[in-house]
Amino acid sequence: MKARPLAPGRPRHSGPTGVYLLLAALAASVMMSVVIGARPTDLTALMGLLDGRIDSIDEAAIASRLPRTLLALLAGAALAVAGATMQGLTRNPLADPGLLGVNAGAALAVVIGIAWFDMQQASGYIWVAIAGAGASALLVYLVANLGRGGATPLRLALSGAVVTAALTSLTSAVILPRADIAGLIHSWLIGGVGGATLDRITPVLPFLALGLAASLLAARKLNLMALGDEAATGLGERVAMARALAAVGAILLCGATTAACGPIGFVGLVVPHALRLLVGADYRRLLPLCALGGALLVILADTLGRVLVRPAELDVGIVTALLGGPVFIWIVRRHTLRSL
Numbered sequence: 001m002k003a004r005p006l007a008p009g010r011p012r013h014s015g016p017t018g019v020y021l022l023l024a025a026l027a028a029s030v031m032m033s034v035v036i037g038a039r040p041t042d043l044t045a046l047m048g049l050l051d052g053r054i055d056s057i058d059e060a061a062i063a064s065r066l067p068r069t070l071l072a073l074l075a076g077a078a079l080a081v082a083g084a085t086m087q088g089l090t091r092n093p094l095a096d097p098g099l100l101g102v103n104a105g106a107a108l109a110v111v112i113g114i115a116w117f118d119m120q121q122a123s124g125y126i127w128v129a130i131a132g133a134g135a136s137a138l139l140v141y142l143v144a145n146l147g148r149g150g151a152t153p154l155r156l157a158l159s160g161a162v163v164t165a166a167l168t169s170l171t172s173a174v175i176l177p178r179a180d181i182a183g184l185i186h187s188w189l190i191g192g193v194g195g196a197t198l199d200r201i202t203p204v205l206p207f208l209a210l211g212l213a214a215s216l217l218a219a220r221k222l223n224l225m226a227l228g229d230e231a232a233t234g235l236g237e238r239v240a241m242a243r244a245l246a247a248v249g250a251i252l253l254c255g256a257t258t259a260a261c262g263p264i265g266f267v268g269l270v271v272p273h274a275l276r277l278l279v280g281a282d283y284r285r286l287l288p289l290c291a292l293g294g295a296l297l298v299i300l301a302d303t304l305g306r307v308l309v310r311p312a313e314l315d316v317g318i319v320t321a322l323l324g325g326p327v328f329i330w331i332v333r334r335h336t337l338r339s340l
Contacts, residue, residue, distance in 0.1 A: 018278045022292050029299040033069040034062050036303050038311045071196040072302045072316065073295040075257045076267055078208050080294025081287055082253040083268015085215045088222035088283055089246045092153035093273070093331060097133075097254040098265030100160035104167040105136020106258035111171050111185055115178050122259065123203045130207065130255030137251060139163055191264035191317025193302055204256040211252030212291070218246040219283040226281070264317045266324020267294050273331060297323075 035041045039061050079097060086095040086102075097103045109132025113119035119128070143159035144151035171189070175182050221242035224232040229239050257264070271293040272286065279285045298316055301323065305314035 019289065022278075022289065022296065026292055026296045026299075029296055029303070030069055030073070033072065033299050033303050034065045037061060037065060037306050038313070067196040067198055067201060068193050068302070069299060071193045071201050071260060072298045074201070074204070074208060075193060075261045075264060075316075076271075076294035076296065076298030077291035078211065078253040078257045078294070079264060079267040080271035080290040080297070081212060081215050082250040082257075083294075084272035084283065084287055084290045085218065085222070085246050085250045085253075086268065087272055088218075088226060089243060089250065090151070090153065090156050091226060092156050094153065094157045094269070094328075096266065096269035097250070098263060099164070099269065099328075100156065101136045101140050101163035101167060102133045102251065102254045103258050103263035103265065104164045104171070105139075106130070106133040106255045107189060107263045108132055108167045108171045108174070109135075110259060111174050111189075114181060114185065115174050122200055125259040126204055126207055126256055129259035130252060133255040133258065134251045136163060136167060137247065187315075188262040190315045191262040191320075192305075192315030193261055193298075194313060194315065200260060204260045207252050207256035211249045211256065214245055214249030214252065216249075216287055218242060218249060219287050222246060222283040262317065264298070264320055266320045266328065267297055269331070270320075270324050270327045271297055273327070 039057070041061055082102075083096050086097065086100065087093060089095070090100075106129040109128040110119075110125050113124060113128045119125065140156065140160050140163050141151055143163065144155040149155070175185050178185075221232075221237055224235055224237045225239060225242060227235075232239050232242070271290050275286060275289050275293050279289055298320070301319040302316050305316060305319045308314055308319075
């Protein structure tokens, strides 16, 4: 399968209407997230909470959902931007933090920190998750770069699948002897935003901000790199530095998000592909909108997970996998047919 380069293209809908609709949908999803749950509430309880009082069970329920909604918003935005950045960096339409092993590397690093070094602080999770994400991304690239032709999109996808499977097996091997922490870690490995608190969110904010800034700064560079390394160099771009900047942004976003939520898959795959239909492949426009679209997707997935099996819940990672699996198959078939 020879993937089609992700070059800047002409959007099908270049006007601002789609952007306004996306913003409106995101605002509506936030409102739904704070009022829908095991105990449905209404907006009157939200208004009471905004007045600074918690006088009822409904207001207490909404107060507990606000950090959860905020974490879902941040995680979705980070994963979608990271996915789009990785697709531009590798010129691979199948690039995604989950599919290329980045989330698996971050998860393995956190599990090792908990099981072997008794790591309990969220700040420690972040550093080891970022280190694990970076090491995994480097390993995938090195494996894909073996042999003639270098790291082609197909080789990156295959090496990502192999590394992800290997790291997932290693994670299970680390957990098995530790029955005392197995339940907690298995729940975290599914990926979710339940039980979020401000203490859990605050430590990741600087890393998310740095990762987002690096990715946005790399947007123009990704446009040039989509034309090919030689063309980008001829236009005055330092390709190695551009790749390093984009990679740092994606790794920071993936590592910090995995530390806070666990590995959540398919967000970085689904959202960029959907938004390219709206705004085209110009990364200067695509990346900011991916932040909005990713936040929308994860918030809706979290809200849907509360409703489907009420009064129990489905974690976000399960819902995004159910939604993202068919999209992944569609993308593979689409690019395979184009290469025939």
